[in-house]
Amino acid sequence: MELEEAIAKRHSYRGPMDTQPVPRDHLITIVEAGIRAPSGKNAQTTEFVIIDDPAMVQQINAMHPANKAMNQAPAMIACVIDKQPQAVYEGYNFQIEDCAAAVENMLLTITGLGYASVWIDGWLRIDNHAAKLAQLLRLPEHKKIQIILPVGIPLEQWPPKERKPFASRACFNTYTLNGEQH
Amino acid sequence: MELEEAIAKRHSYRGPMDTQPVPRDHLITIVEAGIRAPSGKNAQTTEFVIIDDPAMVQQINAMHPANKAMNQAPAMIACVIDKQPQAVYEGYNFQIEDCAAAVENMLLTITGLGYASVWIDGWLRIDNHAAKLAQLLRLPEHKKIQIILPVGIPLEQWPPKERKPFASRACFNTYTLNGEQH
Numbered sequence: 001m002e003l004e005e006a007i008a009k010r011h012s013y014r015g016p017m018d019t020q021p022v023p024r025d026h027l028i029t030i031v032e033a034g035i036r037a038p039s040g041k042n043a044q045t046t047e048f049v050i051i052d053d054p055a056m057v058q059q060i061n062a063m064h065p066a067n068k069a070m071n072q073a074p075a076m077i078a079c080v081i082d083k084q085p086q087a088v089y090e091g092y093n094f095q096i097e098d099c100a101a102a103v104e105n106m107l108l109t110i111t112g113l114g115y116a117s118v119w120i121d122g123w124l125r126i127d128n129h130a131a132k133l134a135q136l137l138r139l140p141e142h143k144k145i146q147i148i149l150p151v152g153i154p155l156e157q158w159p160p161k162e163r164k165p166f167a168s169r170a171c172f173n174t175y176t177l178n179g180e181q182h
Numbered sequence: 183m184e185l186e187e188a189i190a191k192r193h194s195y196r197g198p199m200d201t202q203p204v205p206r207d208h209l210i211t212i213v214e215a216g217i218r219a220p221s222g223k224n225a226q227t228t229e230f231v232i233i234d235d236p237a238m239v240q241q242i243n244a245m246h247p248a249n250k251a252m253n254q255a256p257a258m259i260a261c262v263i264d265k266q267p268q269a270v271y272e273g274y275n276f277q278i279e280d281c282a283a284a285v286e287n288m289l290l291t292i293t294g295l296g297y298a299s300v301w302i303d304g305w306l307r308i309d310n311h312a313a314k315l316a317q318l319l320r321l322p323e324h325k326k327i328q329i330i331l332p333v334g335i336p337l338e339q340w341p342p343k344e345r346k347p348f349a350s351r352a353c354f355n356t357y358t359l360n361g362e363q364h
Contacts, residue, residue, distance in 0.1 A: 038193075044346055097282040172232050172233075
């Protein structure tokens with residue numbers, strides 16, 4: 001798929017999914033795209049646990065009944081980062097940014113391959129979901145799941161979210177948005 | 183350009199750049215890709231200031247003599263977020279993630295159009311660089327520049343950074359990286 005089309009078509013899909021397995025070569029292609037994303041000081045901080053074991057997938061499906069994509073997806077990709085990241089530049093670390101860039105590359109690749117997904121992040125932070133998943137995936141104590149992506153073939157059209165127009169998000173040379181300027 | 187090729191070719195470019203102006207329609211296409219990126223609760227938190235005024239560009243060029251791309255680029259895109267973001271989900275905000283996803287979409291589109299760039303983030307946080315730029319771009323007090331991207335035609339081949347192999351970054355179903363497992 002053309003880059004421009006992938007960017008235009010990628011959207012958060014929360015609808016029903018075909019439960020047939022996703023071939024491993026597709027899952028590997030998706031994660032390879034995540035690995036290719038940039039990271040601060042090339043620290044490559046994000047790790048990926050690909051979940052396609054049916055018994056494990058079903059346990060995770062059962063945790064999120066409200067979101068059909070998570071509830072029915074035949075595979076997931078968990079993005080793992082350090083609980084206490086090391087600084088890589090002047091006392092700063094960039095693992096949140098690194099992980100988000102990897103996720104965007106994966107979402108575009110998921111779209112390009114004809115699958116659907118949705119960026120699951122906030123849900124992990126509530127009701128101990130991330131810790132429960134960490135136990136299931138046997139993560140070391142010092143690691144945590146930051147983002148998880150369900151992967152599957154979408155069974156419905158799902159309306160993409162509207163975007164504010166260009167002129168409400170962008171301007172040239174000096175800040176002129178929202179009627180504000182310093 | 184094909185998505186797969188864009189992901190493979192995108193790399194951090196710190197070399198010399200052609201100083202000829204970047205056409206505005208290209209800059210708009212790049213920022214439109216950023217706008218299309220996902221954001222937590224669709225809050226669309228990232229704003230974009232496109233800098234192509236020669237006098238302003240030259241002031242910014244002069245701030246970063248060590249990085250030829252920033253020192254010579256004829257255009258830049260500054261990504262602007264709130265200093266004190268509003269929570270959008272259970273007390274959390276996702277503007278760092280939102281901004282990083284937008285940047286990755288823009289870097290891929292920059293690559294697709296034949297330009298080069300490099301994700302400039304840590305540099306903004308030291309020596310008051312972000313504040314100096316905020317003043318130049320006349321940002322409101324409550325906004326800050328989180329990331330800036332130089333945009334221009336690369337004049338040299340620049341070696342992409344190596345990546346650890348797939349098996350060092352990814353595993354299936356349970357965590358088995360670095361010889362660690364809980």
